[in-house]
Amino acid sequence: MGRSITFEANELIIKFSGLTVLAGLKQELRIPYDKIKHVQAGNFKLHWSALRMMGTSVPNGYKAGRFLYKGQKYFLSYNNASHVVVLDLEGYDYDKVVVEVGTPKQIKQAILKRLPQFV
Template structure:
């Protein structure tokens, strides 16, 4: 996969590689756990009204910066049924949709770490 989630103590990092890095004009996105308002595993449907800023939207693969209903999204997925959806506050993106081999586990990991950091 072109985007990997690397968990740290106070943040997680999206390491972006390959053509996704070229198309999105990014190699890393840092997300502090304190920015995470909500996280859930599920599915996602890209509305036809979405505006692509940078990235790819072809043949089932979606990656990059999109604007939907006035909100900034970062997307990275092939399989829209195996994603983690994050609601963020105080970050350049309002939402992130990331594919994972085990979306439930990734959502639980981010949720636990976000809860721990919001209590401090």
């Protein structure tokens, strides 16, 4: 898949490998848990007018890299938009991070267990 998630004591690490690195122009994201304000699992739809800043975008398909929509900065890395985890962030480089994972609902629960505001 080209993406893996590691849970550290104070941050979530999303690592990209293979072609996923080239498409998204990033090897990893380190996101402190206290920057995560909301987590959802399942479907995501990028608005058609979102501006691709750097990365790859195939209509109705693969998205990777940095996008801008209504002043919000997104980092996307997915092929199947129905198998993603969406992180709403505050005080981080991106406002939203959307990443395809094999088990979105399980990853969401694992993230929620680590968020200081929900512990």
